[in-house]
Amino acid sequence: MTSRAHPVDGGDLSPATDGGDLPIKSSPHRHKVGIPPKQNMFKDFMYTFKETFFHDDPLRDFKDQPKSKQFMLGLQSVFPVFDWGRNYNLKKFRGDLISGLTIASLCIPQDIGYAKLANLDPKYGLYSSFVPPLVYACMGSSRDIAIGPVAVVSLLLGTLLQAEIDPNTNPDEYLRLAFTATFFAGITEAALGFFRLGFLIDFLSHAAVVGFMGGAAITIALQQLKGFLGIKKFTKKTDMVAVLDSVFSSAHHGWNWQTILIGASFLTFLLTSKFIGKKSKKLFWVPAIAPLISVIISTFFVYITRADKQGVQIVKHLDQGINPSSFHQIYFSGDNLAKGIRIGVVAGMVALTEAVAIGRTFAAMKDYQIDGNKEMVALGMMNVVGSMSSCYVATGSFSRSAVNFMAGCHTAVSNIIMSIVVLLTLLFLTPLFKYTPNAILAAIIINAVIPLIDIQAAILIFKVDKLDFIACMGAFFGVIFVSVEIGLLIAVSISFAKILLQVTRPRTAVLGNIPRTSVYRNIQQYPEATMVPGVLTIRVDSAIYFSNSNYVRERILRWLHEEEEKVKAASLPRIQFLIIEMSPVTDIDTSGIHALEDLYKSLQKRDIQLILANPGPLVIGKLHLSHFADMLGQDHIYLTVADAVEACCPKLSEEV
Numbered sequence: 001m002t003s004r005a006h007p008v009d010g011g012d013l014s015p016a017t018d019g020g021d022l023p024i025k026s027s028p029h030r031h032k033v034g035i036p037p038k039q040n041m042f043k044d045f046m047y048t049f050k051e052t053f054f055h056d057d058p059l060r061d062f063k064d065q066p067k068s069k070q071f072m073l074g075l076q077s078v079f080p081v082f083d084w085g086r087n088y089n090l091k092k093f094r095g096d097l098i099s100g101l102t103i104a105s106l107c108i109p110q111d112i113g114y115a116k117l118a119n120l121d122p123k124y125g126l127y128s129s130f131v132p133p134l135v136y137a138c139m140g141s142s143r144d145i146a147i148g149p150v151a152v153v154s155l156l157l158g159t160l161l162q163a164e165i166d167p168n169t170n171p172d173e174y175l176r177l178a179f180t181a182t183f184f185a186g187i188t189e190a191a192l193g194f195f196r197l198g199f200l201i202d203f204l205s206h207a208a209v210v211g212f213m214g215g216a217a218i219t220i221a222l223q224q225l226k227g228f229l230g231i232k233k234f235t236k237k238t239d240m241v242a243v244l245d246s247v248f249s250s251a252h253h254g255w256n257w258q259t260i261l262i263g264a265s266f267l268t269f270l271l272t273s274k275f276i277g278k279k280s281k282k283l284f285w286v287p288a289i290a291p292l293i294s295v296i297i298s299t300f301f302v303y304i305t306r307a308d309k310q311g312v313q314i315v316k317h318l319d320q321g322i323n324p325s326s327f328h329q330i331y332f333s334g335d336n337l338a339k340g341i342r343i344g345v346v347a348g349m350v351a352l353t354e355a356v357a358i359g360r361t362f363a364a365m366k367d368y369q370i371d372g373n374k375e376m377v378a379l380g381m382m383n384v385v386g387s388m389s390s391c392y393v394a395t396g397s398f399s400r401s402a403v404n405f406m407a408g409c410h411t412a413v414s415n416i417i418m419s420i421v422v423l424l425t426l427l428f429l430t431p432l433f434k435y436t437p438n439a440i441l442a443a444i445i446i447n448a449v450i451p452l453i454d455i456q457a458a459i460l461i462f463k464v465d466k467l468d469f470i471a472c473m474g475a476f477f478g479v480i481f482v483s484v485e486i487g488l489l490i491a492v493s494i495s496f497a498k499i500l501l502q503v504t505r506p507r508t509a510v511l512g513n514i515p516r517t518s519v520y521r522n523i524q525q526y527p528e529a530t531m532v533p534g535v536l537t538i539r540v541d542s543a544i545y546f547s548n549s550n551y552v553r554e555r556i557l558r559w560l561h562e563e564e565e566k567v568k569a570a571s572l573p574r575i576q577f578l579i580i581e582m583s584p585v586t587d588i589d590t591s592g593i594h595a596l597e598d599l600y601k602s603l604q605k606r607d608i609q610l611i612l613a614n615p616g617p618l619v620i621g622k623l624h625l626s627h628f629a630d631m632l633g634q635d636h637i638y639l640t641v642a643d644a645v646e647a648c649c650p651k652l653s654e655e656v
Contacts, residue, residue, distance in 0.1 A: 033637050035624055036617040053196040056371070077374070081138045084411055092410035099409035100417020102285055103146045103400045105292040107418060108425055110149075110400075110448060112315065112433065113441035115392075116227075117154035117220065119167040120178060122315055123430070124392055125149050127323045130422045132382040132394035133415035139378035141370045143411050144362035145355065146400035146418065147382065151449050152216045153351045153393050155223070157181065159238055159484045160343040164336075177340055180331040183387035184344025189352050190380025193373040201353045205498065207465070208491035209353065210457045211472035215479025215487050217452035219243075220445060227442035228263040230256030230313060240480045256311045262301070263439035266294045270447040284406040291444045298440040299433065313438040318430040322423060323389040330387060347393050348383070350488065355379055355396035362405050399448055467498055506542030508555050510563070511581060511641065518642035520581065534573040535648050536563050537613075537641055539581040544592030553595040556580070557602065577648045578608055581641050582615040593626045600632060611648070613641045 050057075058077075062070050076083040107129050115125030129148040136147045161167070161181065167174040192198055222243045226234040231254045235246035273290035276283055301307070308314045331337045356372055363370045383393055404414055462469040471494035479487030509522040512529030520537055523529045538559055544552055556578070564575055588596075600610045610632060615623065620637070623629040629637060638644040 032634075033615060033620055033639055034617070036621050038621075058371075058373075078377075079138050080141050080374070081412070084143075088411065088413070093413065095408040095410045096413035097417055099404050099407035099414035101421065102288045102407045103404050103414065104418040104421035105289045106400055106403055107146070107148050107397075108422065109291040109295045109441065109444050110397075111422075112318075112436070113445045114149040114151055114154040116438075116441065117151060117223065117445070118149075118158040118178065118392055119162055119174065120158075120392060121319075122433070123319045123426075124178075124390060126422055126426055126430075127389070128386060128391040128394045130419050130426065131323055131389045131391055132386045133419045135382035135385050136378055137412035137415045137419075139374075139381055140412055141374050141378070142359040142363060142396075143366065143368070144401055144405045144409055145359050145396040146404045147415055148394055148397055148400065148418075149392065150351075150354065150395055150397045151220050151445060152213060152354065152452070153347055153395055155216060155220050155238070156350055156484050156488070157343070157347050157393055160346065162236060164339050164343070173336070176329045176331060177336055177343070178392050179326050179329050179387050179390070180336065180340030181343040181347060182383055182391065182393050183330050184341045185348030185351060185393045186344075186380045186383030186385075186387060188345045188348035188380070189383060190377050192352065193376025193378075193380060196373050198356070198372045198376055201349065201356065203495055203499070204349075204353055204492060205468065205471060205495040207461045207468035207472040208475045208495045209357070210454055210461065211475030212479060212487055212491045213452045214454060214458070215476040216484060217449040218480050219484060220449045222247075224442035224446050227313065227438035228260070228267075228446070229254075230259030230311060230439065232313075238483055256313075258307050258310050258312050259437065259439045262298055262307075262312065262437050263443050266298060266440050267443035267446060269294060270443060271450075274447065281406065284403065288403045288407070291447070294440050294444065295433070295436055299436045302437050303435040307437070308435065315433050315436045315438065315441075318433045320427065320430045322426055323391065325388065326390040327388040346485065346488070348380075351383075351393055351395035352376060352379060354398070358396040358398050358401050362401060365405070399451065467501070471495060471498060500547075503542070503545070504547045505551060506540065506548055508541065508552070508559065509539045510559060511537040511539055513645070518640070520641040520645075532645050532649065534575060535577045535579060535645055536560060536575050537579040537581060537645070539584065541584045543587040544585055544595065545587070545589050546591035549589075549591040549595035552592075553599045556599060560608075575608060577611055577644075578603060579611045579613055579641060579644045579648075581613045582619060583613075585619055586616060588619050588622055590626070593622065593628055596623075597628060597631065600628075609636065611644045612637045613644045614639055 061073055065073065072082075108126065111125030111129050112122040113125070115122045115128075118124075133147040136145075140147075157178065161174060161177055165174045165177055192200060218240070219238050222240060223238065225231070225243070225247050229247065229250075231247065231250050233246075233250065233254065235242045237243065270287070270290050274287040277285075277287035302312060302314060331340050356375055359370050359375055360372075379395065383391075386392075386394055407414075458469070458472055461472050471491065474494050475487050475491035477487075478490035509524065510531075511520040512523040512526070512531050513520055514526060514529050521529055522539070523531070536559065538556055540552055540556075542548065542552075560575065560578060567574060596610075603610050612623075612632065615637065620629070623632075623637075638647065
């Protein structure tokens with residue numbers, strides 16, 4: 001039974017008369033497909049350039065403004081503190097003060113532990129929560145993000161640095177390489193923001209990030225077994241097999257029961273406090289101050305019992321004083337320069353991905369906008385300055401940012417408050433950490449990385465997209481069974497592979513008519529949609545480029561072959577018209593046009609007419625410039641599938 005589409009009112013469309021093409025009846029009430037006016041090549045290039053790099057129109061506020069106003073806007077653009085600082089008041093300060101003190105109580109014990117992950121002295125963790133947050137407070141646009149060292153970046157940096165220089169045999173060179181890597185991590189971040197290349201970090205898919213973070217969290221937790229169990233001789237490798245082998249091989253002679261008791265007791269305390277905080281949002285401060293309380297109590301306990309004499313490993317000496325200059329320690333020449341650049345680029349990209357994701361998350365929750373490129377410049381500059389003041393790579397911490405958010409922060413002043421507390425700690429309190437047991441630092445880090453294992457997100461990814469799940473699991477297993485850098489490489493590779501797969505193998509669909517409408521939809525999605533006898537309608541769901549043009553042509557011919565076999569078996573009218581619905585085809589290049597030409601010629605040999613429906617402005621413009629529209633015939637290009645089918649049906653009706 002033939003299904004007809006309703007006509008669309010509009011202009012005239014002449015009937016086909018050229019060559020051996022099948023005649024199509026034209027309706028006087030049908031719109032023609034509009035041909036866009038010819039674009040100036042320079043204007044077209046500038047439009048594409050603007051949409052690629054300046055899609056947010058960052059200079060819109062500068063238009064029609066006096067020079068003084070433009071100068072102030074420029075200053076506010078680079079240093080947002082001059083914007084929000086004008087409206088700062090005591091009420092906001094009260095919220096920022098509470099938030100800053102709260103995150104400071106969380107960051108101090110975490111920083112000491114994270115520095116150990118990077119194979120650095122604990123003081124460098126504290127240094128990295130002093131200078132970078134001050135720089136970010138002046139240049140960053142996020143109100144909620146809390147800056148400092150984070151577990152994943154610390155582990156990644158430590159792993160990459162250790163592969164080049166042994167921190168035990170060459171501690172000075174190792175430290176210099178760490179500062180060099182931090183400097184180039186900052187340069188990478190700032191350059192991506194300045195040149196507006198922030199979209200590059202989007203190539204690391206959410207699924208890959210979930211897998212990478214989960215694997216890194218397990219790797220970090222396993223690394224903490226050295227301090228948690230009191231093991232002195234421990235593997236330098238990070239893969240699960242090597243770590244577990246090192247743990248169990250030292251079970252009979254290397255474990256210290258006093259250390260295990262301290263670690264297990266306070267890990268239980270930390271997990272319980274976290275549970276309390278989740279049950280009641282008003283008690284958010286309980287898990288925030290729990291790490292500091294744990295450090296104070298455990299340090300006091302070790303001091304009065306002299307448990308360090310019984311084999312409990314402690315922090316020992318922690319230098320007093322603020323960050324010394326480290327500019328002279330950065331490598332600007334020699335073999336280590338290339339190593340520093342390579343490590344810095346990798347660490348910078350991971351740090352950037354985490355910070356921007358955190359900033360966007362909390363900005364969405366508070367309904368304000370952050371400029372991704374400005375964020376990258378701010379994060380980059382704080383690491384450049386940090387590398388010159390004895391800091392290693394800092395970024396946004398999710399755990400601290402969440403506490404900052406729940407504590408009621410209003411602006412980046414909370415980061416300044418945190419920095420002041422860290423400064424006071426460096427000046428006056430560092431000697432108090434001498435007897436802090438390593439087991440408590442291990443417990444704090446294990447407690448901090450547990451939320452990074454997002455099982456619910458992995459389950460959702462599995463349900464929604466199996467290819468995404470492969471990317472997630474590939475990154476996860478790569479990290480825990482090989483190394484952090486291999487896991488990251490797998491995550492990036494699978495993300496790119498998915499993009500290539502989607503570009504080179506776009507989806508196509510056969511369309512049918514929804515009964516009693518002029519709407520044509522995918523027959524798999526809408527089983528009630530009916531095929532029009534003698535007409536095969538196919539939709540291409542992607543731009544047609546050199547990378548997929550041959551596949552699109554071959555897939556269309558395969559659809560045609562399959563439909564012809566069905567028609568022949570059912571003794572229905574043969575296929576005379578092939579309609580390609582081109583609404584989703586946003587662009588086409590010369591390879592795509594050649595593919596259409598080859599398809600047209602192939603169909604002519606089979607006495608089947610090719611018809612195009614609703615090509616977009618870019619596509620129809622290129623089809624006219626290439627003269628393919630003339631080859632096909634203007635009367636074989638329709639505004640809608642319904643128009644095309646209505647024009648085909650009268651001819652078919654006469655033959656049935």
